[in-house]
Amino acid sequence: MVHRWRSSVPVASDLPVFLRGYPDSRCIVGIRNLLAHGYAQVDDARAWDIVENDLPKTLGEIERLLEGK
Numbered sequence: 001m002v003h004r005w006r007s008s009v010p011v012a013s014d015l016p017v018f019l020r021g022y023p024d025s026r027c028i029v030g031i032r033n034l035l036a037h038g039y040a041q042v043d044d045a046r047a048w049d050i051v052e053n054d055l056p057k058t059l060g061e062i063e064r065l066l067e068g069k
Contacts, residue, residue: 017065021061021065024058
């Protein structure tokens with residue numbers, strides 16, 4: 001758990017920059033809240049679609065943000 005926290009710190013410190021520069025950032029926050037607080041309401045097919053189609057784009061944006069440091 002500590003390792004995960006440490007690896008997320010650089011992203012967390014740049015989060016405001018990422019949120020301004022990434023148009024889908026509100027969706028990311030909404031999905032996180034749904035998964036954390038409304039897990040019973042999650043549509044499995046839609047969640048898998050997000051993992052397959054949206055997550056790679058988001059990870060690419062995060063990698064670009066980290067490379068720009």
